[in-house]
Amino acid sequence: MNREEISTLAHTNHPIAAPLDDGAVRRLLSAGTPRGDERVLDLGCGGGEWLLRALDMRPRLRAEGVDISASALARARGKARALGVDDRLTLHRADAAEFTAPHAYDLVVSVGATHAFGGLAATLEAARGHLAPGGRVLVGDGFWEGEPTAEAVDMLGEFAPLPVTVQRVVDAGWTPVDGHVSTRGELDAYEWAWTGSLASWALDHPDHPDSGQALEAATAHRDEWLRVCRDVFGFVCLLLRPTT
Structure with missing residues (x-):
């Protein structure tokens, strides 16, 4: 089971592949x-x-x-x-x-x-x-909502706090005209749906050759989210117009 197949199953119950309701x-x-x-x-x-x-x-x-x-x-x-x-x-x-x-x-x-x-x-x-x-x-x-650990940076990449993220966008010649910062509820709902959909598929198809891999992927993702990412990661959508 490749990464795309895992992602498809994981988004079964949350087809918007981002933490927004x-x-x-x-x-x-x-x-x-x-x-x-x-x-x-x-x-x-x-x-x-x-x-x-x-x-x-x-x-x-x-x-x-x-x-x-x-x-x-x-x-x-x-x-x-x-x-x-x-x-x-x-x-x-x-x-x-x-x-x-x-x-x-x-x-x-x-x-x-x-x-x-x-x-x-x-x-x-x-x-x-x-x-x-x-x-x-x-x-x-994404943006850092808290101080990330080295493991979080290695896992998710280089982000900045929200004010810095928005200022960089403005400095690049854009003006935000609307936006949405994902709530803790939206972030949690997305992650529970991701891991839960994948795990449920594995449990519902125990004889499928990929069920074990799917369950392992769901378990690993849930552990990384709860242990490494949940307290520091945020997500923002910005609606922008060119300033110049």
């Missing part, structure tokens, strides 16, 4: 598409949940997603057909960091995918290149 997702998408007829691009869209929800909310909106995973894009297509929005969704199998867009977009989304670009700053620079005049960027990334 449905209300927060809807509010951010509403703020990012004020006219309702925007063209939206998701860089690193995975199974396309942000796009699918935007399309379902806004009947005049058109959306495009970019991801390297053929299976994730196939899931997105299937869900789009089930929702009846597939005629307004275009999906590209490509590296998000190297994607050449056919046109500009009113909203560029990249939530939980900054690793594909090498960090938050590089993600915003890539998003700027796809943005139409007057457009917005919705980006989501």
Whole structure:
């Protein structure tokens, strides 16, 4: 069982692959598409949940997603057909960091995918290149809510406290016009869903050759979250407009 298969199972009960509840997702998408007829691009869209929800909310909106995973894009297509929005969704199998867009977009989304670009700053620079005049960027990334241990940094990467994170975004030429800091409840709900969905699949399929690996992955992830990450990791989504 590879990393992608594990992630797919782990997100069964929390298809938004980030620690936000449905209300927060809807509010951010509403703020990012004020006219309702925007063209939206998701860089690193995975199974396309942000796009699918935007399309379902806004009947005049058109959306495009970019991801390297053929299976994730196939899931997105299937869900789009089930929702009846597939005629307004275009999906590209490509590296998000190297994607050449056919046109500009009113909203560029990249939530939980900054690793594909090498960090938050590089993600915003890539998003700027796809943005139409007057457009917005919705980006989501981690920050340190407490003092991280060396193990936490090694596990999750280099982050900064929230004020420093936002100031770096501002210094890079962006103005936040909305945002959402994930609550402790959202963070916990996401992690319990991640580990619980994966563990449940393993317990429900004891004869599957990958069940043991899945249960081990769920157990290891839960231990790392509770022991290393829970007290120091935060997550923020920022809705941004170019300052200049």
